[in-house]
Amino acid sequence: GAGVSQTPSNKVTEKGKYVELRCDPISGHTALYWYRQSLGQGPEFLIYFQGTGAADDSGLPNDRFFAVRPEGSVSTLKIQRTERGDSAVYLCASSLFGVGGGNEQFFGPGTRLTVL
Amino acid sequence: GESVGLHLPTLSVQEGDNSIINCAYSNSASDYFIWYKQESGKGPQFIIDIRSNMDKRQGQRVTVLLNKTVKHLSLQIAATQPGDSAVYFCAENYGPDGGTSYGKLTFGQGTILTVHP
Numbered sequence: 001g002a003g004v005s006q007t008p009s010n011k012v013t014e015k016g017k018y019v020e021l022r023c024d025p026i027s028g029h030t031a032l033y034w035y036r037q038s039l040g041q042g043p044e045f046l047i048y049f050q051g052t053g054a055a056d057d058s059g060l061p062n063d064r065f066f067a068v069r070p071e072g073s074v075s076t077l078k079i080q081r082t083e084r085g086d087s088a089v090y091l092c093a094s095s096l097f098g099v100g101g102g103n104e105q106f107f108g109p110g111t112r113l114t115v116l
Numbered sequence: 117g118e119s120v121g122l123h124l125p126t127l128s129v130q131e132g133d134n135s136i137i138n139c140a141y142s143n144s145a146s147d148y149f150i151w152y153k154q155e156s157g158k159g160p161q162f163i164i165d166i167r168s169n170m171d172k173r174q175g176q177r178v179t180v181l182l183n184k185t186v187k188h189l190s191l192q193i194a195a196t197q198p199g200d201s202a203v204y205f206c207a208e209n210y211g212p213d214g215g216t217s218y219g220k221l222t223f224g225q226g227t228i229l230t231v232h233p
Contacts, residue, residue: 042205042207042223042225043205043221044223045220045222093159104162106162107159107161108159109157109158109159110159
């Protein structure tokens with residue numbers, strides 16, 4: 001079956017521009033997560049959705065970052081006024097359930113964002 | 117803040133050997149731990165998990181050991197194969213304010229495993 005997909009796979013932008021990164025979770029998965037991974041580091045949690053609502057956005061680094069999941073399926077991570085320090089691989093994951101943990105998170109291949 | 121860390125950043129083994137990858141965690145409230153494998157250009161792939169009420173769990177060629185006394189986690193890979201070469205991450209899961217966890221994962225830095233034929 002289809003796994004988690006992310007588009008685009010690569011995004012190159014200029015400092016100060018706005019970008020949107022898309023995540024298509026596995027069908028039926030209620031929980032969706034965004035992580036950011038810098039070179040040589042483990043993924044870093046950004047935000048967690050349960051259904052349409054952001055249950056935990058404590059990992060978003062500042063107010064330039066925002067994410068939505070309006071219909072409880074596809075999610076978009078939006079970054080305003082991009083900075084060079086935003087360059088990283090942005091990973092999306094989904095799981096069948098969220099609350100209670102212990103539910104395997106399936107990761108997408110990531111979007112590599114490069115801010116020039 | 118509290119975090120998950122790894123003792124060894126790189127590990128090189130010969131094909132057929134057993135591999136052991138270690139991880140130290142510092143959050144005593146963590147109740148769920150997962151090992152992920154990440155190949156170049158791909159997202160992390162689930163290997164095996166373990167809950168805090170267990171100290172050992174076995175999968176196919178892999179075993180995870182949890183020692184809560186010293187807050188240590190290890191991944192053992194039996195008969196390591198070249199296809200096992202990747203970066204391995206441990207991750208811990210705990211809920212906000214020590215409450216019910218919901219899958220927010222905190223990852224360690226990772227260990228690079230290289231298997232030589």
